[in-house]
Amino acid sequence: MKSVVIGSEGFEIVELETPQPGPGEVLIKMLACGLCGTDVEKLEGRYKGSKPVIGHEAAGIVAAVGEGVTSLKIGEAVVPHHHVNCGSCYYCIKGSPTMCPSYREYNFTPGGFSEYFIVPKFIVERRGIHKIPPGLDPIHACLTEPTACILRAIKRIAVEEPESYAVVGLGAMGLTFTQILRLNGAEQVFGLDINPLRLEVAEKYGATPLNPSTIDAVEKVRDMTGGRGVDVSIIAAGSPLALPLGIRLARRGGQVLLFAVPPHGSTLQHDISDLIVREVTIIPSNAATDREMAEALNLIVNSRIDLRGLVTHSYRIEEFEGALRTFKNGEGIKIVITP
Numbered sequence: 001m002k003s004v005v006i007g008s009e010g011f012e013i014v015e016l017e018t019p020q021p022g023p024g025e026v027l028i029k030m031l032a033c034g035l036c037g038t039d040v041e042k043l044e045g046r047y048k049g050s051k052p053v054i055g056h057e058a059a060g061i062v063a064a065v066g067e068g069v070t071s072l073k074i075g076e077a078v079v080p081h082h083h084v085n086c087g088s089c090y091y092c093i094k095g096s097p098t099m100c101p102s103y104r105e106y107n108f109t110p111g112g113f114s115e116y117f118i119v120p121k122f123i124v125e126r127r128g129i130h131k132i133p134p135g136l137d138p139i140h141a142c143l144t145e146p147t148a149c150i151l152r153a154i155k156r157i158a159v160e161e162p163e164s165y166a167v168v169g170l171g172a173m174g175l176t177f178t179q180i181l182r183l184n185g186a187e188q189v190f191g192l193d194i195n196p197l198r199l200e201v202a203e204k205y206g207a208t209p210l211n212p213s214t215i216d217a218v219e220k221v222r223d224m225t226g227g228r229g230v231d232v233s234i235i236a237a238g239s240p241l242a243l244p245l246g247i248r249l250a251r252r253g254g255q256v257l258l259f260a261v262p263p264h265g266s267t268l269q270h271d272i273s274d275l276i277v278r279e280v281t282i283i284p285s286n287a288a289t290d291r292e293m294a295e296a297l298n299l300i301v302n303s304r305i306d307l308r309g310l311v312t313h314s315y316r317i318e319e320f321e322g323a324l325r326t327f328k329n330g331e332g333i334k335i336v337i338t339p
């Protein structure tokens with residue numbers, strides 16, 4: 001089988017023997033797997049948050065089950081989650097499930113950009129493989145994991161009944177945030193990006209588009225929020241400049257949801273006293289649990305959100321180089337790899 005893995009310099013497309021599931025494991029035939037910013041950062045050696053495995057936004061069908069697996073059958077359509085938490089350690093009990101030491105311990109082998117991959121027993125027995133309706137488009141289904149991360153991030157917001165939001169960065173994540181915030185009834189969502197195509201899509205999803213390279217976005221947002229600024233800014237761009245902009249967009253007492261991961265080693269360029277004087281809170285959100293996976297799947301299956309419009313490009317495993325090029329050029333919105 002073909003597989004894209006991390007090589008000594010960037011990626012390598014390798015021919016591997018199709019793995020066989022051991023006891024408790026499940027073999028998945030990949031049908032679609034989203035390319036995530038963290039995959040690109042791992043290939044460039046800039047992301048240190050988890051093990052060097054690429055491809056985690058996968059959808060596929062069960063190709064084989066190991067001894068003792070009774071919860072799944074061959075041929076079932078599924079969305080497997082690459083990380084699950086243990087549910088019983090200090091972090092899990094104290095409300096930090098994605099900080100569970102077991103959470104990043106396990107992953108797909110060799111990774112989601114492979115014709116087949118193994119889901120480990122730890123994930124299988126904690127029901128980390130979610131069944132999906134057989135007719136669901138795998139390209140849509142593979143967006144479950146990133147959507148789940150967004151749902152968890154929104155739950156971490158602690159402002160009472162927020163009315164206004166600014167989404168900084170309108171890539172696939174920022175645009176999904178826009179859709180979900182509007183679905184949840186947000187009255188005012190400002191979408192900020194310098195890319196005109198992305199601004200246009202954000203407007204279609206109900207955001208007020210703002211290009212910070214052509215206007216003073218902070219002043220404009222204040223003008224349109226009674227002089228205050230937004231209740232919540234969401235950082236959905238990996239640029240280290242996005243966070244200081246998000247802080248300036250937030251109102252006094254507002255919150256900044258730090259979602260996109262900037263390159264390893266980035267530092268915050270902002271007057272720290274301003275955070276205290278204006279009591280602005282920065283809330284990071286990292287990954288999602290299987291509760292949000294189920295909730296995200298529910299939104300997708302029931303067509304509450306339509307993410308297919310975000311998938312602008314799909315590439316086969318052997319065309320991976322093209323996928324990376326498109327990603328780095330910023331031409332597309334969401335890029336998906338298919339077998």
Ligand SMILES: [Zn+2]
Pocket residue numbers: 036037038056057146
């Ligand atoms: Zn991802």
Ligand SMILES: [Zn+2]
Pocket residue numbers: 085086087088089090091092100101102
């Ligand atoms: Zn745990």
